[in-house]
Structure formats: structure tokens, C-alpha cells
Amino acid sequence: MKRYTKTFFAFLFALIPVLAMAQIDGEFVKPRSGKFLLQNATVHTITNGVLQNTSILVEDGKIAQVGSGISAGDAEVIDCAGLVIYPGMIDSGTSLGLIEVSSVAETVDNQEIGNFTPNMQALTTVNPNSEAIPVTRVSGVTTVLTVPSGGLFPGTAALINLVGYTPDQMYAGAKAVVMNFPSSGRRGRWDRRSDEDIKKDNEKALKEANEFWDNALQYHQMTEKGATLDYYPEMAQLAKVVSGELPLLIQVNAAADIQSAIKWVEGKDTKVIFSGVAEGWRVADEIAKSGIPVITGPVQALPTRESDRYDAAYTNAGKMAKAGVKVALRTDDTENVRNLPFHAAFAAAFGLGKEEAWKAVTINPAEIWGLEDQLGSIEEGKIANLIVSTEDPFETKAQIMHVFINGYRIPLSNRHIRLYQEFLERSLGLEKTK
Amino acid sequence: MKKLSYFLAALVGMSMNYAIAQTPKGSVLIKNATVLTVTNGTHENTDVLVQDGIIKEIGQGIKAPNGVESIDASGKYVMPGIIDAHSHIALDVVNEATSPIVAEVRMKDVVNPYEIGIYRSLAGGVTMSHAMHGSANVVGGQNATLKHRWGMSDPADIIMQDAPRTIKFALGENPTRVHGRGRGIQPRSRMGVEAVLRNGFNEALQYKKAWEDYTKAKSQKGNTDVAPAYNERLQTLADILDGKIIIHCHSYRADEIYMLINVAKDFGISKLVFQHTNEGFKVAPEIAEYTMGASVFADWWAYKFEVYYSTAFNAAILQKNGVITSINSDDAELIRHLYHEAAKTQRYGGLTDDEALAMITINPAKQLGVSDKVGSLEVGKQADIAIFEGHPLSSYTIPQMTFVDGVKYFDINSDENDQRQRVSPTEMVEPIMISQETAHRCMQDTEHLFETAEALFQMHQH
Numbered sequence: 003m004k005r006y007t008k009t010f011f012a013f014l015f016a017l018i019p020v021l022a023m024a025q026i027d028g029e030f031v032k033p034r035s036g037k038f039l040l041q042n043a044t045v046h047t048i049t050n051g052v053l054q055n056t057s058i059l060v061e062d063g064k065i066a067q068v069g070s071g072i073s074a075g076d077a078e079v080i081d082c083a084g085l086v087i088y089p090g091m092i093d094s095g096t097s098l099g100l101i102e103v104s105s106v107a108e109t110v111d112n113q114e115i116g117n118f119t120p121n122m123q124a125l126t127t128v129n130p131n132s133e134a135i136p137v138t139r140v141s142g143v144t145t146v147l148t149v150p151s152g153g154l155f156p157g158t159a160a161l162i163n164l165v166g167y168t169p170d171q172m173y174a175g176a177k178a179v180v181m182n183f184p185s186s187g188r189r190g191r192w193d194r195r196s197d198e199d200i201k202k203d204n205e206k207a208l209k210e211a212n213e214f215w216d217n218a219l220q221y222h223q224m225t226e227k228g229a230t231l232d233y234y235p236e237m238a239q240l241a242k243v244v245s246g247e248l249p250l251l252i253q254v255n256a257a258a259d260i261q262s263a264i265k266w267v268e269g270k271d272t273k274v275i276f277s278g279v280a281e282g283w284r285v286a287d288e289i290a291k292s293g294i295p296v297i298t299g300p301v302q303a304l305p306t307r308e309s310d311r312y313d314a315a316y317t318n319a320g321k322m323a324k325a326g327v328k329v330a331l332r333t334d335d336t337e338n339v340r341n342l343p344f345h346a347a348f349a350a351a352f353g354l355g356k357e358e359a360w361k362a363v364t365i366n367p368a369e370i371w372g373l374e375d376q377l378g379s380i381e382e383g384k385i386a387n388l389i390v391s392t393e394d395p396f397e398t399k400a401q402i403m404h405v406f407i408n409g410y411r412i413p414l415s416n417r418h419i420r421l422y423q424e425f426l427e428r429s430l431g432l433e434k435t436k
Numbered sequence: 437m438k439k440l441s442y443f444l445a446a447l448v449g450m451s452m453n454y455a456i457a458q459t460p461k462g463s464v465l466i467k468n469a470t471v472l473t474v475t476n477g478t479h480e481n482t483d484v485l486v487q488d489g490i491i492k493e494i495g496q497g498i499k500a501p502n503g504v505e506s507i508d509a510s511g512k513y514v515m516p517g518i519i520d521a522h523s524h525i526a527l528d529v530v531n532e533a534t535s536p537i538v539a540e541v542r543m544k545d546v547v548n549p550y551e552i553g554i555y556r557s558l559a560g561g562v563t564m565s566h567a568m569h570g571s572a573n574v575v576g577g578q579n580a581t582l583k584h585r586w587g588m589s590d591p592a593d594i595i596m597q598d599a600p601r602t603i604k605f606a607l608g609e610n611p612t613r614v615h616g617r618g619r620g621i622q623p624r625s626r627m628g629v630e631a632v633l634r635n636g637f638n639e640a641l642q643y644k645k646a647w648e649d650y651t652k653a654k655s656q657k658g659n660t661d662v663a664p665a666y667n668e669r670l671q672t673l674a675d676i677l678d679g680k681i682i683i684h685c686h687s688y689r690a691d692e693i694y695m696l697i698n699v700a701k702d703f704g705i706s707k708l709v710f711q712h713t714n715e716g717f718k719v720a721p722e723i724a725e726y727t728m729g730a731s732v733f734a735d736w737w738a739y740k741f742e743v744y745y746s747t748a749f750n751a752a753i754l755q756k757n758g759v760i761t762s763i764n765s766d767d768a769e770l771i772r773h774l775y776h777e778a779a780k781t782q783r784y785g786g787l788t789d790d791e792a793l794a795m796i797t798i799n800p801a802k803q804l805g806v807s808d809k810v811g812s813l814e815v816g817k818q819a820d821i822a823i824f825e826g827h828p829l830s831s832y833t834i835p836q837m838t839f840v841d842g843v844k845y846f847d848i849n850s851d852e853n854d855q856r857q858r859v860s861p862t863e864m865v866e867p868i869m870i871s872q873e874t875a876h877r878c879m880q881d882t883e884h885l886f887e888t889a890e891a892l893f894q895m896h897q898h
Contacts, residue, residue: 105740134738187868255870280870304769306868308552309854312559312772337738344776347831356832397831398779401786418737422749422785425717426756432721436698 031413033165037061038411039074040390040404043082048089048364049379058087060386063409068382082390085403088360089380090144090387091395092161092367093342094297095277095332098138098146099128099162104336113152118214120179121239122157124150128169134337136416139164141340142389144407145174145377147297147332147367149251149277154211155240156180159251161371163387165407176371178275179243183254183263184208187306208262215270218244249273251297255306257284264292275370277332280306283318286325295370296322299332301345313352319362320353329354330367347396359396385409459585459593461489462842465500466823469509474516474790474797475812484514486819489841494813507823512836515793515828516812517563517820518774521684521731521800522711522764524568525553525771526594530880531570532577536615536623536632539603539672541577543567547591550858553768554584554594558846560772561822561835564596566764566804568711569604570879571686572614574623574632576604578672579684581804583820584838586845587857600805603676605633605685607692609742610879630695637703640673682707682728682805688742690718697726709803711764713754714746720757728803729760734777735784751795752785762800779829792829 038060045056045068059067059077102109111127128148138146144164150157159178166172184207186200195203218240224231225241242248254263255278267274276282277297282289289296298319305314323329331346333339342363350359368378376385389395390404405412464486471482471494483498484491500506524530528546532538547567557565563584569577581599588594607629616624623629646664653661675681683700687693687710697719700708706726710716713730714737716723723730732754737746747753754761763778765771778796781787801811810818819842826833838846 103738103741103744133744185870187870189870256868278870281868302769302773304556304869306870307866308856309866311851311853312556312855338735341735344831348773348776351826351832351834398776398829399782401783417745418747418749418784421717421745421747422753425720425747426749426753428721432725435722435725436701 031415033407033410033412035063035410037075037077038406038409039072039077039079040082040087040388041074041079043085043087043390045087045380046089046360047380048360049381057082058380058388060388060406060409063386065380065382065384065386065388068380080390080404082404085390085392086394087380087388087390088142088395089364089378089384090389090405090407091142091342091346091363092145092147092330092377093143093333093339093363094147094330094367094370095299095334096146096148096339097151097336098134098148098164098339099130099132100124100148100150101336102129102132102134112150114150114157117153117210118155118236119153119157120155120243121235122150123160124148124157125160125162125169125173125177128160128162128172130167130169130172133417134339135164136413137337137418138339139405139407139412140402140414140416140419141343142391142395142402142405143339143342144387144389144405146339147176147178147371149180151180151182154182154184154207155214155236156182158239158248161373163385163407165410165412174371175373175376178249178251179239181211181250181252183252183259183266184211185254185256186258187256208266211266214240215244243272244270246271246273249275251275251277253277255280257281260285261288264288264294267292267294278334279322280315280318282327283314283321286322286327289322290326295328295330295366297330297332297367297370298322299345300334301331301349302341316348316352319349319359320355323354323358323362328366328370329358329362330370331359331362343396344398350396356394356396458590459583459588460841460843462819462839462844463487463489463501463504464819464839464842464844465498465504465506466509466514466821467498467506469512469514469823471813472513472515472789472793472828473813474793475814478789484813484821486821486839486842489819489843491813491815491817491819494815507837509823511825513824513827513833514813515561515822515824516797517810517822517838517840518561518796519762519800519804519811520557520562520565520765520771520774520796521709521762521803522568522766523557523565523771524570524766524880525557525565525768526551526582527567530568531572533570533572533614536573536611536621537575537636537669537673538569538573538577539575539636539676540668541569543569543577543580544591544595547580547582547595549585549588549591549594550856552856553771554582555586555846555855556768557771558584558586558838558840559835559848559851561775561824561828561838562771563820563822563838563840564804564806564810565771566602566684566800568684571604571606571610572879573604573606574611574615574629575636575673576606578603578681581806583840584845585840585843589857596806598806598809601675601681602684602804603672603681605683605687605696607685607687607696608689609740610686626689626692626695629692630699633696633699634702636673637677637699640670640677643667643670644674644677676705676707677703679705679707682709682803684709684711684731684803686711687716688712688714690715694719694722697722701726707805712743712766714743714750716759717747717750717753720754720759723754724758727759729762729799730754731762731764731800731803733766734763734780748780748784751781752787755781755787755791755795756785760799760802761795762803763795764800775824775828775833775835776831779831782829789827789829 045053100112149159161174161176162172221237222241303315365378386409388406485493735748798811801807823837
């Protein structure tokens with residue numbers, strides 16, 4: 003009897019793992035690394051022209067080789083005949099990972115209390131498992147700047163690649179302290195301040211900004227000289243900007259504000275990048291003269307003034323580029339960063355041109371972020387951020403066939419795709435409908 | 437007495453005719469274009485002749501009649517004017533948020549023909565929009581169907597007078613937030629939303645019966661019955677029950693969509709269109725079976741919790757399940773590139789050109805009850821036409837000219853800097869609007885009902 007019991011329990015134990023597994027159907031596809039050969043594609047390198055019948059070898063997360071007749075060896079071969087390959091797109095202004103559902107406060111982590119909080123780190127709060135990340139990367143956007151918002155100095159933005167399980171795995175190697183330049187424009191129809199009040203608020207904010215800056219300069223000079231100062235993390239962070247260790251990302255839009263921002267920057271020994279720049283076309287020559295690079299967008303946006311031409315926002319990037327400004331694009335979005343290629347297409351059609359529009363989402367932002375040796379083009383030695391598409395990925399009917407980020411082959415799946423798979427043909431049709 | 441009322445009726449009728457006759461009608465011959473009829477295939481090197489605001493002929497080698505301007509559209513694409521089934525442009529106010537049912541309110545009373553948004557939408561090939569009440573109420577106000585005749589000063593001249601009546605309904609987060617959470621009255625939940633609807637329609641049935649009883653009694657000799665009190669709100673609900681008004685219902689979740697279908701069935705209502713319908717794909721067979729379809733965003737999601745479980749493949753799933761599907765804007769910016777929004781159904785679900793184009797032309801026309809008049813390039817239809825450089829479904833396309841009733845209201849070659857029709861004399865300096873907040877108006881005028889102003893600033897309000 004005892005033996006039977008033993009056998010019975012042994013049988014039960016043997017069943018346990020099987021039972022546990024029986025509750026899960028199917029296999030989950032994860033991003034996976036390895037050696038991949040993308041064979042016989044039309045390769046748009048961005049920096050070295052268009053290469054026909056060219057293959058790309060991806061190894062150790064890098065673009066190991068670009069050329070024809072590369073031997074596959076032990077690499078997994080992906081036939082790309084008839085397909086086009088571009089470098090992954092970079093969106094230099096998003097809230098990706100910081101906001102999940104914008105109207106649910108519990109899921110909004112991009113704003114802190116206070117006007118002077120440059121030490122708030124966007125990278126800390128990036129949620130690597132945000133639903134919006136897999137939704138974004140299957141469109142070919144592989145790298146984004148994620149930006150805190152709020153007060154005058156709301157925090158520090160970080161550039162991330164859209165693969166990884168921790169913020170550090172995602173971090174792409176560039177940060178910038180954000181400044182919301184005091185605005186003389188209205189923030190929307192709910193902004194019912196009088197013109198005088200707006201002017202006063204603007205002057206007050208600029209005065210505050212100058213005080214912060216001067217204090218940071220002092221803080222930096224004193225620490226340089228070896229002084230031990232009280233713990234002041236806000237100053238310590240801004241001091242990194244003052245000293246040139248971190249760039250300053252100035253968000254500025256109205257023409258008059260752009261002009262005063264250019265003036266404000268003069269004489270400061272800091273690397274400055276403008277972001278937004280909705281009215282840049284009005285003062286494009288002055289921006290070009292200042293040499294400050296610009297991240298502009300969204301392109302699909304209304305003109306800032308009722309008297310403007312309907313296409314003021316569409317043509318903005320093109321007009322600035324023509325004046326000699328280095329232009330990169332942003333969506334200023336969270337869940338629809340996937341539309342970056344379409345913003346770029348609109349900019350291209352309305353004056354920027356296709357080639358410049360591609361640069362504005364690849365090599366230009368890579369240069370702005372000081373990562374031109376790693377990102378923004380298809381060159382040997384660069385990080386393998388690649389998209390394989392049936393045609394120009396700016397076109398809506400293009401189908402993105404493969405995406406590589408940091409050399410990881412990205413599964414072409416996300417909530418949107420899974421819902422499509424489940425609901426295109428429901429297994430229960432109209433049964434039991436009243 | 438009777439004679440007098442006949443006379444008055446005639447007078448009213450005449451003045452209405454006069455009003456309709458007043459809107460401009462144009463004649464034009466568009467030559468050598470690729471003509472995308474939407475309902476009748478695509479024709480290369482084809483001409484479209486318009487006379488007095490009506491499409492007279494589509495074919496090759498048409499000669500321009502005397503005095504009719506001829507436009508060379510070689511290499512260009514001609515398509516029906518785009519129709520936006522959900523918009524809030526050209527409206528001075530959007531929400532009458534004071535009660536869960538405000539069926540008596542009419543958007544035609546707040547139409548603003550001067551709004552620059554009309555011109556900007558014309559610059560995106562849009563010739564018609566459905567100017568809707570907001571989504572603060574379970575039963576909102578009656579909408580206005582607009583024709584974008586830019587430059588008119590009488591609001592009546594941009595209203596499509598021969599379009600049927602439509603009314604706004606709204607389910608889910610917006611009405612429960614405004615009334616339940618904001619004011620402490622039903623509905624606070626989706627259960628309450630159903631109750632508000634059923635209570636309203638039952639009251640309307642009683643109201644209808646009271647009037648029917650009175651009318652019957654009145655015909656009896658010596659009858660002294662007093663007429664029931666007239667109630668515009670209940671009368672409007674009764675008109676819905678009588679099939680005189682098309683419901684356009686703001687909705688997101690599958691459960692609430694299914695609920696309204698059941699309510700509609702119980703009350704014998706069949707003129708029903710769902711708006712937004714982000715989870716429509718989950719109940720696509722039910723929507724296809726019973727309603728006039730769904731009008732959806734191409735890819736908007738996650739801006740509020742009830743749209744978190746959305747998919748950009750929604751339009752394609754609905755279409756492939758037989759739902760009449762349109763793509764709308766609900767937004768003063770998005771309305772300018774609905775052709776591009778429609779094209780996204782090719783990225784997300786691989787729809788054909790005709791299927792994608794139908795979503796911004798003939799399908800919204802069906803949902804607004806005007807598909808016999810507009811929504812495709814067919815002989816006899818009103819000449820609402822858009823001309824594009826590049827195929828309208830390409831990301832690089834640029835709209836060139838837009839016609840309403842054969843009159844050209846947008847031409848990229850004569851587009852001047854300042855297109856405003858009226859400048860406010862009280863504004864010293866033109867305001868600069870930096871944020872996109874201006875575009876989102878579905879919950880406009882309900883600001884005071886929210887806990888904090890800050891919360892509102894962060895929110896999209898669809």
C-alpha cells in the first residue's frame with residue numbers, strides 16, 4: 003500500500019510542472035541578439051548615398067560590415083531582396099516612458115513641483131515596459147529623447163534606445179538640462195491673461211532664470227576652487243550646464259522669445275540646443291547666425307497665429323534649413339511618437355526635401371547629441387539601429403518588415419497588433435445577440 | 437386663421453428658398469486629371485464638368501461650354517471633397533453641460549462663418565464638416581452639417597440646409613465625470629448612462645402619447661381638452677424615436693457601444709452612428725449588423741483610460757467586418773490632413789485605395805445622411821471637389837484646389853498670407869498660440885466642472 007502511495011505522489015509531483023505550463027499557451031517572442039546578415043537590400047546610408055544590392059552584417063550590437071558578397075558564416079540570414087534599409091529614426095522630443103495615460107495623474111511622471119528642479123532625471127522614471135514603446139519602435143523610430151516638463155528648469159532629459167529592461171540598458175549616451183524659456187505667447191485658449199500680465203510674467207521669469215544662472219556660475223566657480231558647499235542638488239546640476247559638461251535644451255517658440263533666447267545665450271560658455279521653435283521661420287536668419295541647432299516640431303501642427311499661412315508649421319523646418327540652421331525633428335508626443343516619419347514627410351513635401359528630412363531624423367540629431375560616431379547613419383562600427391521596409395518608411399503604405407535596435411532583432415508585435423490578430427475575425431460571431 | 441397660417445408657411449418657404457438660392461454655385465471644367473470617383477473606379481486623363489454647382493459630366497475630351505473656366509489638371513489627382521463626420525470648427529461654443537440631457541440645444545445657433553479653421557480645412561481638401569455638440573452630456577445638442585463656403589457672413593449660408601438632423605450622444609468617462617463626479621448627479625457610472633437614456637426615451641414615449649391622445653381628442657366635436665405643455669427637449673427625443681434624427685454617439689468602450697445598440701433596439705431606433713468608437717473593433721459584427729457604422733480616429737489612443745486598450749487597426753477591422761467606417765478629426769489640426777489619416781489604414785490593415793478614400797468621402801456622407809448628394813464624383817451630385825498634387829494617400833501629397841458647389845474656395849497658387857475674414861477690433865496684438873490645446877474642443881466650456889484647472893491643462897479632451 004505504502005508503495006502505491008509513494009508511486010501516486012511521485013506521479014503527482016511529476017505532473018506539477020506540466021500542469022503549471024498547461025495554463026500558458028504559445029510562446030512569447032522577445033528581442034534577441036545574435037549575428038544577422040541582412041542580404042541584398044537597397045541601403046540608404048544617409049551619409050554615403052544609396053547602395054544597391056548591398057548586405058549588412060550585424061554583430062555584437064554593431065554594424066560590422068556593409069557591402070556586397072559578405073559571407074554569411076554562422077550568421078542568421080534575412081533575405082532583404084526588394085526591400086529598403088534605413089538607419090533607425092531619432093525623435094528628439096517626446097515624453098515616452100514618462101507618461102502612460104495622460105489624463106490619469108497616477109501614470110504621469112514627467113513633472114515635478116517647483117520652478118527650479120534641473121536635478122529631476124527623466125531617465126530614472128523611464129518605464130521600459132510602457133505599452134507605447136513597442137508601439138513606437140515597429141514604426142522605425144528606434145531612439146528618442148525623453149523630456150521632463152513643468153517649470154523654468156524642469157529637469158534633465160535623456161536619450162534612450164527603445165530596447166531594454168532597465169533605464170540603463172536603454173540609455174543611449176546623451177543628456178541635457180531642460181529650460182522652458184520664459185514665454186510671451188499664450189499657452190492655449192484657456193490662457194486668458196492680459197497682454198500686460200503676460201509681459202510682466204515673462205520679465206519676472208527671465209529675472210529668475212538669470213538669478214539661477216548666476217548662482218550656478220558662482221557654485222561652479224567655488225567648487226572649482228575646492229570649496230565645500232552645502233548640499234544643493236539643483237545648483238550642482240545646473241553647474242554642469244554652466245561648465246559645459248551638459249548641454250542646455252531651451253524650449254522656445256514665439257519669434258520674440260527666440261530672439262531674446264539668442265541674446266540670453268550670447269557670452270555663455272554653454273552648448274545650447276533650441277527645441278520647439280514653432281515660429282523659427284520668422285527669425286530663421288538670426289538663428290542661423292547664432293549657430294544654435296534646432297529641434298523642431300510637431301510638423302503637423304496649427305500655425306501659431308490666425309493671420310499665418312495655413313502651412314506655417316509644415317514649412318517651418320524647410321525655411322530654417324534653407325537659412326542654414328541645423329534642423330532635427332520631434333513629435334512632442336508620447337503615445338504617437340510612431341508618427342515621426344509622417345511629420346518628416348510633411349516637412350519634406352513642404353520645402354525641406356526628402357534627403358534633408360531624412361537627415362533631420364537621423365544624422366542631424368546624432369550630431370546634435372554628440373553621438374555621430376554611434377547613431378544616425380549606416381556605417382561600419384555604428385550601433386545597429388536599422389529598419390527594413392517594403393518602401394520609403396515615410397509613406398503610410400510602407401510596411402516595416404524588420405527592426406533592429408542595439409543589434410537586437412525586435413519582435414514586430416505590440417498591443418495594437420495583438421488586438422488586430424485577436425479581433426479581425428472573432429471566434430464568436432453574432433451568437434446570443436438579442 | 438387657417439388661411440393666415442398657409443400664408444405664413446408660404447412666406448417661410450419662400451424665404452428658405454431664397455436663402456438656399458443665395459449660396460454661390462459655380463461652373464468649371466477640370467481637364468486631364470486622374471479622377472478618383474471613389475464609388476466608380478479611377479479614370480486616367482479624364483475631365484470633370486461642373487455646371488451651376490452640379491457635376492454634369494465625367495469623361496474624356498469634354499469641351500468647355502461658353503463662359504465656363506477650364507483648369508488643366510494634367511498630372512494631378514481629383515477626388516470628392518473630403519467630409520469630416522466629427523468636428524468642432526466654426527462653432528462659438530461647444531458644450532451646454534448643464535444637464536445629462538440637453539436635446540433642445542442646437543449648434544446651428546452658434547455657427548461662426550468667420551472662423552479661420554474653415555479656410556484651413558479647405559486647404560486640406562475638406563469641403564464639409566459635421567459641427568458637433570460636445571461630449572459632456574449623455575444626450576447632447578443637435579449638430580449642424582456644414583458646407584465650407586468660406587467668405588459668407590450669414591451662418592445660414594454655411595449650413596447644409598438639405599442635410600438631415602443629427603444629434604450628439606456621449607457615453608463613458610466624459611458625461612460621468614461632468615455630471616456624476618463634477619455635480620453629484622446621475623450618471624456617475626456606465627450603468628447610470630444607460631439609465632439616463634432609458635428614462636429619457638420612456639419619458640419621451642409618454643410625451644408622445646399625451647400629444648397623440650390630445651390630437652385624437654381634438655378631432656372629436658365639442659372637445660375641451662387642453663394641449664399638453666410643449667417641451668422642446670422631449671419633442672426632440674420623440675423625433676429620434678420617430679426616426680427623424682440620426683444619433684451620432686461619442687463612445688469608446690465595447691461594453692458601452694453594445695449597451696447603446698441594445699437600447700436602440702428596445703426603442704426601435706435604427707439611425708445610429710458611433711463616434712470615436714476606439715473599442716469598436718471588439719464588437720464589429722454587432723455594429724455592422726445593426727447601425728449606420730462608426731466614425732473613428734486613425735491612430736489616437738492612450739490619452740485617457742477608456743482608450744488605453746485601443747488599436748490603430750480599428751478602422752481596418754471594422755471595414756473588414758462590414759461596418760460603414762469613416763475617419764474623422766475632432767480637431768482643428770487633424771481636419772487639415774484627413775487624407776493622410778485615411779492613408780494610415782494602409783499601414784495598419786492594408787486597405788485598398790478605394791476603401792481608404794471612402795472613409796473620408798462616401799462613408800461619412802452615408803453617416804450624415806447625405807450620400808445621395810455628396811461624397812463621390814458622380815454625375816448629378818453636388819460639385820464638392822478637391823485637387824491634389826501627388827496621390828492623396830501619399831505622405832508627400834499637397835492639396836492644390838478645393839471647390840464647394842463648383843466654387844473654388846482654396847487655390848494654393850493664390851493663397852495669401854492673411855486669410856482672416858474679420859479681425860477683432862479689441863485685440864491690439866494678435867495672440868500667439870503655442871500649445872495645441874486650442875485644437876481639442878470636445879470638452880470645451882466644461883472647465884469649471886473639473887477639480888483643478890491644472891488637471892485640465894494636461895488633458896486631451898476628446
